[in-house]
Amino acid sequence: MAAGKGTRMKSRLPKVLHRLAGRALLQHVLDAAATLQASRIITITGHGAEQVEAAVQAPALQFVRQSPQLGTGHAVQQALPLLQDEGTTLILNGDVPLIRPETARALVEACAGERLALLTIELDDPSGYGRIVRSGDARGGHVLGIVEHKDAAPEQRAIREVYTGMMAAPNRLLKRWLAELRNDNAQGEYYLTDVVAMAVAEGVPVVASHAGSEIEVLGVNSPLQLADLERRFQRSRAEALMEAGVRLADPARFDLRGELVCGGDVEIDVNCVFEGRVVLGEGARIGANCVIRNAEIAAGAVIHPFTHIDGEKAGVQVGEGAMIGPFARLRPGAVLGPEVHIGNFVEVKNSTLARGAKANHLAYLGDATVGERVNYGAGSITANYDGANKHRTVIGADAHVGSNCVLVAPVTIGAGATIGGGSTITKDAPEGQLTVARARQASLPGWTRPKKGG
Known part of the structure; x- marks a missing residue:
């Protein structure tokens, strides 16, 4: 009824x-x-x-x-x-x-x-x-x-x-x-x-x-009853997890809105929300105030506080020993290999990062394939959308992308290549070489700033 x-x-x-x-x-x-x-x-x-x-x-x-x-x-x-x-x-x-x-x-x-x-x-x-x-x-x-x-x-x-x-x-x-x-x-x-x-x-x-x-048998007839039943339900889910060995910092500050599968020695800090189906491998640690939906997080991975992971239908995978956050965002199709580091204010979508790749600050990786041990600089982005279609960026192993770079897809950065800071890359960069694409710096003697009228 x-x-x-x-x-x-x-x-x-x-x-x-x-x-x-x-x-x-x-x-x-x-x-x-x-x-x-x-x-x-x-x-x-x-x-x-x-x-x-x-x-x-x-x-x-x-x-x-x-x-x-x-x-x-x-x-x-x-x-x-x-x-x-x-x-x-x-x-x-x-x-x-x-x-x-x-x-x-x-x-x-x-x-x-x-x-x-x-x-x-x-x-x-x-x-x-x-x-x-x-x-x-x-x-x-x-x-x-x-x-x-x-x-x-x-x-x-x-x-x-x-x-x-x-x-x-x-x-x-x-x-x-x-x-x-x-x-x-x-x-x-x-x-x-x-x-x-x-x-x-x-x-x-x-x-x-x-x-x-x-x-x-408790029914819901008012917002107060709904909130009361929500807390009762969440407490029961929290207790079942703790009985299975999961360590919750505070079961009163935990929300499960789907299915959560945990290995041994998993630690979950306060105010975390789990939605859809989430798998946490053995020894995984989830920091405070994280929202995780439809994701598989492997053994030993650390999700630092305030990280937002939303796999939607495609899912998100985080490899063993990876470190994510704080304040990171993983979107559908993000597949991170072992020991990958994704730092604060970094967004990853529909991208694969191989073992040991790092993007530690203020960056965007969309529709990218990133090789092992790549260092992706602060402020750099993959420009993957041309207004009509998405294109892919490939970054070879051991490449170094400097800060504030724009990689205009489709483009390939060869293995071991270095991209100078501030470059806008529109053509493939060869392996093992330094590629710089920016205007020459100039200083104009005698130039003065405009002044406000009297």
């Missing part, structure tokens, strides 16, 4: 598209559902339907729309034409993003095609949740119904087991129950929870499947 407006978010963005750990809330749920290999995934949209439907994806995904929004039961009614006569329907909430696949699978198994299964959890503070009412006092008693918090008697409010809003039901029963829902209540809405009373009245067993942790 993903039709709600989310008024308390106070945002023009549909609630289910707000992001947690870098992904839309709804996308988290769809990813979990996809692991169950269902014959189809039906998403019920409403507010901002076109925007929501364009933003998410999943295998066998279909959309139905709820308009107007007349309650949870009315929402599921919109999916009736797409439900098969046999099988099981699992109902999840688009604003409850961290449901684990194992928990969803256990809920389906509890249904077993013949029971109504409710996902429940025991909370220390169950305020606001519907209470699970059972026969007798024991937790193992039969489920008799759900009592909303506002309707609960004092003894019922003492119940700690609550309904999470997620259930699984046999299609043949659910289709009939949905058709029989009524909206004769103060809100004039159709409540999905009314099917519990229908099941009990018919003698259909109602069972509870218990969520493993509170974080799985």
Whole structure:
């Protein structure tokens, strides 16, 4: 269910598209559902339907729309034409993003095609949740119904087991129950929870499947709740990494918005953000305030503070023992060999640097192939774009490019060549020679600066 407006978010963005750990809330749920290999995934949209439907994806995904929004039961009614006569329907909430696949699978198994299964959890503070009412006092008693918090008697409010809003039901029963829902209540809405009373009245067993942790069932209704869930989630990811041997300077200042694979003895300083898929080799060290997305960083590499690495689809590779930053930027297609040094305010894009190459200050390398042990001077750039097409620069091993040079691609700098500082190179430079391309220096005697008029 993903039709709600989310008024308390106070945002023009549909609630289910707000992001947690870098992904839309709804996308988290769809990813979990996809692991169950269902014959189809039906998403019920409403507010901002076109925007929501364009933003998410999943295998066998279909959309139905709820308009107007007349309650949870009315929402599921919109999916009736797409439900098969046999099988099981699992109902999840688009604003409850961290449901684990194992928990969803256990809920389906509890249904077993013949029971109504409710996902429940025991909370220390169950305020606001519907209470699970059972026969007798024991937790193992039969489920008799759900009592909303506002309707609960004092003894019922003492119940700690609550309904999470997620259930699984046999299609043949659910289709009939949905058709029989009524909206004769103060809100004039159709409540999905009314099917519990229908099941009990018919003698259909109602069972509870218990969520493993509170974080799985927490919904998002406000920016405050979103921020709280983000920190809970990040803390859980940080703890899992530390248990595997990663050393985080402060787990409260760590953000993982994708997949992070770490070798042994990896160290990560504060305020680092990891997105997409990032691999950190053994002994890699990540300095403070780095942002790294879609990159493979080999063993022993050091990423100094404030470095920005974004591989996008092409990826970035950093070789063993390389040193990057501080304040460096690696863009898609940057492939850095072992012991490469990329220093402060150096940008590398779609370029390969062989072992030991260095660009230590204020430089740009785009669409370049750089040989071993090249020294690339401060302020130098490859002029790789002619206004219509990109061209490549090749710099041979052991070449030295002086400061403030412009290498106008396509151009080749031969192995062992030296390019004099301040040169603009438009033709190939031969191996082992000094190449200088700049205007002759001149001084004009008797010249004076212009003066302002009186």
